Amino acid sequence: MNTRIKNILVTGGAGFIGSHLVDALLAAGHRVTVLDNFSSGSRENLQKHADLMVIKADIAQPLPASIIKTKWELIYNLASPASPKYYGAYPEETLLVGSLGVKNVLALVKGKTRFVHTSTSEVYGDPLEHPQKESYWGNVNSYGPRSCYDEAKRFAEALIYTVRRKRNLNTGIVRIFNTYGPRMDQTDGRVVANFITQALKGAPLTIYGDGTQTRSFCYVDDMVRALVAMGTSDAEGPINLGNPGEFTMNALAELVKKTVKEVRVTYKPLPAEDPSQRKPDITRAQKTLRWKPTISLKVGLEKTALWYKNQTVRVTHRITK
Ligand code: UDP
Numbered sequence: 001m002n003t004r005i006k007n008i009l010v011t012g013g014a015g016f017i018g019s020h021l022v023d024a025l026l027a028a029g030h031r032v033t034v035l036d037n038f039s040s041g042s043r044e045n046l047q048k049h050a051d052l053m054v055i056k057a058d059i060a061q062p063l064p065a066s067i068i069k070t071k072w073e074l075i076y077n078l079a080s081p082a083s084p085k086y087y088g089a090y091p092e093e094t095l096l097v098g099s100l101g102v103k104n105v106l107a108l109v110k111g112k113t114r115f116v117h118t119s120t121s122e123v124y125g126d127p128l129e130h131p132q133k134e135s136y137w138g139n140v141n142s143y144g145p146r147s148c149y150d151e152a153k154r155f156a157e158a159l160i161y162t163v164r165r166k167r168n169l170n171t172g173i174v175r176i177f178n179t180y181g182p183r184m185d186q187t188d189g190r191v192v193a194n195f196i197t198q199a200l201k202g203a204p205l206t207i208y209g210d211g212t213q214t215r216s217f218c219y220v221d222d223m224v225r226a227l228v229a230m231g232t233s234d235a236e237g238p239i240n241l242g243n244p245g246e247f248t249m250n251a252l253a254e255l256v257k258k259t260v261k262e263v264r265v266t267y268k269p270l271p272a273e274d275p276s277q278r279k280p281d282i283t284r285a286q287k288t289l290r291w292k293p294t295i296s297l298k299v300g301l302e303k304t305a306l307w308y309k310n311q312t313v314r315v316t317h318r319i320t321k
C-alpha cells in the first residue's frame with residue numbers, strides 16, 4: 001500500500017490481531033477508524049495518533065450514522081471473540097457477531113470498497129484432512145461447544161460469497177490459524193498465553209489431555225504482513241494464513257520451558273471436541289500474496305514472554321456469565 005488511504009475501517013481493531021494491524025496501517029501513513037465494543041479488545045492496545053479515530057460500537061447492532069455515511073476504501077472485519085474460553089462464555093453474542101454483524105459491515109461495502117474478512121481455521125473443525133487446504137470442507141459439529149464460533153464463521157463465509165456474487169463486490173476472505181504475540185490477553189485461556197504466564201510465575205504448565213494434539217502457531221507480525229497484503233490484493237480467497245510449523249502441546253511446553261523458564265508440567269482433562277490436529281497448507285497465500293511467515297516459534301515465544309514480563313496482568317475479558 002504505497003499511496004495514502006484516507007478511509008480504512010477496522011472492526012475489532014482494539015483486539016489482539018486488530019490492534020497490530022492498525023499499528024501497521026498507521027505506520028504506512030494511512031488514516032484508520034476503529035470500531036470495537038471492547039468486549040474482548042482494549043483501548044490500551046491502541047496508540048494515540050492523529051490519523052486514528054476510535055468508536056465504541058457493536059457491529060451486531062445498527063451501526064453509527066457516521067460510519068454508514070462514510071465512503072470506505074478498505075474495510076477489515078476482525079470483530080469477534082476468538083478464544084474458546086471467551087466464545088464459550090458468550091455463545092449467542094458470538095453467533096450474532098458472525099451473522100448480523102457481518103451483514104451490517106457488508107452493507108458498508110459499496111462500489112470500489114475492498115473488504116477483507118477474517119475467517120478461521122475453525123471452519124475445518126476437527127479436520128480429517130491434514131494439512132488443511134482451502135478446498136477441504138471441514139468436519140464440524142453444528143451443536144457442540146465450539147459450534148457458536150465455527151458455524152458463525154462458516155455462515156459469514158457463505159453470506160460474503162452470496163453478497164459478492166449478487167452485488168459484484170471486491171471481497172476477500174482469509175482463514176486465520178492460531179496466532180500469538182504481544183497483547184494476546186493473558187487471561188483468555190489460550191495455550192501460548194497460559195504457558196508463558198505460568199512459566200513466568202514459576203507455576204506448572206497445564207497440558208490438556210495427553211498433549212499429543214497439534215497446532216501451528218504464527219507470530220502476530222507475520223500475520224499482520226499477510227493482512228496488509230490482502231488489503232491491496234483483489235484475491236477473493238479463501239486463503240489460509242498461518243505458520244505451517246506443527247507442534248504437539250507437549251513439544252510447545254518443552255519449548256516454553258527452554259525459552260522462558262524450566263517449570264513442571266501438569267496434565268488436565270481435554271476440553272470436549274478439542275481438535276486433534278491443525279496445520280495450514282499455505283501454498284495459496286504464498287502464490288497469491290507472495291507471503292510466508294518468517295518468525296520461528298522459539299523467537300516468537302521469546303518476544304512474547306519479554307512483553308508479558310513488562311506487563312501487569314490485565315483482564316480485558318470481563319467474563320461475567
Ligand atoms: N491447551 C493446553 N493447555 C492450556 C490451554 C490450551 O494444553 O492451558 C490446549 C488445548 O486443549 C488445545 C490447544 O492447546 O488443544 C490450543 O488451544 P487454544 O485454546 O490456544 O486454541 P484452539 O486452537 O483450541 O482454538
